[in-house]
Amino acid sequence: MIYVIAELTFRPGTLADVMEEAQTCIAETRKEDGCIAYDFFQSQTDQNQMVFVERWRDRAALDAHFKTPHLIAWRGALMPVTTHRSVDIIEAGEGAVERL
Secondary structure (H helix, E strand, O other): OEEEEEEEEEOOOOHHHHHHHHHHHHHHHOOOOOEEEEEEEEOOOOOOEEEEEEEEOOHHHHHHHOOOHHHHHHHHHHHHHEEEEEEEEEEOOOOEEEEO
16 A cells, blocks of 8 residues: 655645645545545644645556646646645555655
């Protein structure tokens, strides 16, 4: 199983638009083969930060997700308003962590 933990910080005043865009991407992602869970949360300590927690069946499913039109559109919408991005990809049972 693959876990993805992503922390994104956005410019002040943009979070409402980001959350609207996120809803669309998440709804489509949850339909993907290999997606076990895909959720997001707003930080309790930084109102401009969101944390995404994903679980995927395997790396092949995650790699396919990276190529989907809805994720590509989501990334394009985020680029102008993102001030910080940290993504960890964790392979359960292998102890491997990849930081993007």
